[in-house]
Amino acid sequence: MDVHGRDLRYFVAVAEELHFTRAAERLFVSQPALSKQIRMLERTLGTPLFERDRRSVTLTRAGAVLLPYAQRGLAEWQAGRDAVEAVKAAQQAGLLIGMSTSPGRGGLLPAIRSRVTAEHPEALLTVRQFSWDDSTAGLADGTSDVAFVWLPLPEPERYRWTVVAQEPRLVALPETHRLARRAAVDFADLFDEPFLALPKSAGPLRDYWLATDARDGREPVIGTEVSSSEETYEALVGGQGVCLLARGNAPLLVRGGVVTREVLGLSPSRLAVACRVEDDRLPVHAYLRAAAGVAGL
Template sequence: MDLRQLEHFLAVAEEQHFTRAAQRVNIVQSGLSASIRALEEELGAPLFIRSTRRVDLTAAGKVLFEEARRVLAAARCARDAVAAVQGVARGTLAIGTTHSLSPFVDLPVLLARFHAAHPGVEIRLCQGGSAVLLEKLRDGRLDLAFVPMQPSPPDDIRATMLACEELVAACAHDHPLAGRRAVPLERLGRETFVDFQTDWGTRRLVDQAFARTRMERHTGFEVNDLATALDLVALGLGIALVPEAIIAAHPADPQRPPLAVATLAPPEICWELGIAHAERGAADAGPVNPAARAFLALMELDVVAAAA
């Protein structure tokens, strides 16, 4: 049994699908299947119940799942400890991010600058909902994650706010709400919403705002990416509550009608973005991984330069 086999096992267990798992770990599906079969033969027990639609863990697989996560987290800590001795010349940097980061942080440029400064460090990037990213921070699969600050991060996660943006109602250019100001939330209750999956930070923020007013709303379209959401809005199929900077940064598309915006009446709904890492005790000194600390230092330099 080796660490790579455990990584393959965790990928299949979490994705519940061999094709998606193979894409995640960058291996052909036949190679992934062979790796899992070899692991099952070595352990003398089947790890998955396979069907045409999905794969589920057997009892033995469930036991291995927790142990595999613990072993891989320990291995990562060991690599980080060695990297700390060597500085930032080698090692890995694993970063997670929610979608729609570009109006607030130019992550590709930051990663390119980090790579130029530390070419020996392997960079890994993944996207996902905030709940998934926080879980990956906890078990050591990520060093840093860009996540919404609502709800407040758990006690074992430390986050620093990067942006605070008011939500506005995006709508089609010919929608009755287009251009209106101080629209009560109650008025939006009559609209069809285009929204994100329930574990997305923006979705939770909007759900909480409507729950406080004890109003129901109709979500007709539930999507996984901002571009699709805004296309549906532009074509008049619904409205969406999104940070104002998202609309400002949305590129014009000659194949789509333009978007319009309505501002909301107080109290404002504020979307906050932070960068988070797993906390290492009461006197948290930042991420253990020196590469992650170097990346944060690079971000701080950008903030200083922007303010100058």
Template sequence: MDAHVRDLRYFVAVAEAGSFTAAAERLYVSQPALSKQVRALEKNLGRVLLCRDSRGICLTPAGAELLPRVREVIERWEAAVATLEGHCDHLVIGMQTSPGRNLLPRIRNHLPEPIEFDLRQVPWDDPTAGLAAGTTDAAFCWLPLPEPSAYRWLTLARERRVVAMTENHPLARRESVRFAEIVDEPILALPRSAGALRDHFLALPERAGAPPVIAGTISDPESTYEAVAGGRGICLLAEGNAPVLARGCVVMVPVTDLPPSELVLAWRADASSTALWQFVQACAEATS
């Protein structure tokens, strides 16, 4: 019976945090997804590892016996991976939406030698696009990042924010709007686990303490389009991502007085892969 290292990490995180919610926040994954994976691990092992009741989470005898051994497995795996650092010619690149902007062809043209890289779509509830969980080597994502000292990044683009709204909205035919004109509108929000990035796309710092009217939570482009098209609320996004929603009855209007969004290529501060540095350099040259 095999188990993914990811699931072992999830089990350890819940055991240490004593809470699925706290562990999910630490891992930047949704609580339901975390709970599902831990249950799958228990089913695979044929043992209940965690006791769930109204008082919280505690280890069962089987879980207590397994925990130190799982930690050892993870440590050995990390040590094995560390021996390969500097020799990797394959990268996993995370992204929350397609970076577009003709970046990828230009990046490939600037690589000094062929490097294989896989693009991995990551849900919007993870603002690090897989970096925090260790499932990606680098990521196209948006500032601000949680725990910024844990990461390094290269700015690829600074883009003004636009507001997505249905074509029947009173402001839909305007060439631009000021934030004060939409500040009281019901707005769609990223999941709470997105943290400071959620605040950025709610323009929370620009609201002077007034709480936004949250119309719903969005986690992917299609559900966002359906919500905006259905008139449930407006949505702020970076201008380069406008094509994701600008179709059918949804229109985009620039917001003139909000600070821009910053698209970056980010990686973990402790990374040392030669292939990663070549990819970062290629990104710098492609956007210079």
């Protein structure tokens, strides 16, 4: 025995109005069509649902028993439809891509974009630059949907990511620095140098770019804090310290008065595309898959 949603809507409308004409108007159908549908439902169920006479319409005992179930069923169906519409809207919504440094690196960003839009042509991808104060590039507070980030991330259990580049860490120096004439620098030779540091809000990434794990327990000397490539460049040429950076970011700083040199004894840096673990929208998944594909993973 199959009862359609339309049958339940018609039954509930008549049961709540207790008037066929008003129920028909509410449903935007003709009264004869509504009466016919109610009779068909009664035949399907094998029992009358309404007592009718010229002056009134009342529920039978069977109709009264059925009504709350029909109302709940319609409410659940509407809730289900609303949930589906919410998922559809989320899947079609644009993605805000956060970054705190240009991904550059051989066209990484446009290559990922082309793969995502090929799979989801409706997706609108917007890029936003974030300060170095936020090492998650907007992921932590939900401002961005996916982000290019340097590992390690704070609270890593909140995120999933795919690494898109591994690059040696270089040291940026004023061109007049005593170590600038070397082709490569042992990190031990930098222990006593003042370093430019990320803000403390950058969390573990601050320690990473200070290479605290490679200092044999020595505390780094902090020359000043920096929150952008421009601040870093000005601090370098001003002699306020040296800093570590990924090889792919060297073009941001190698201008007049600054040079970079390879650093021996440090692990490579890792650039990743990340999202929040609970974000299961299809374009987000597509962006991470595209990032892995472009990186050759």
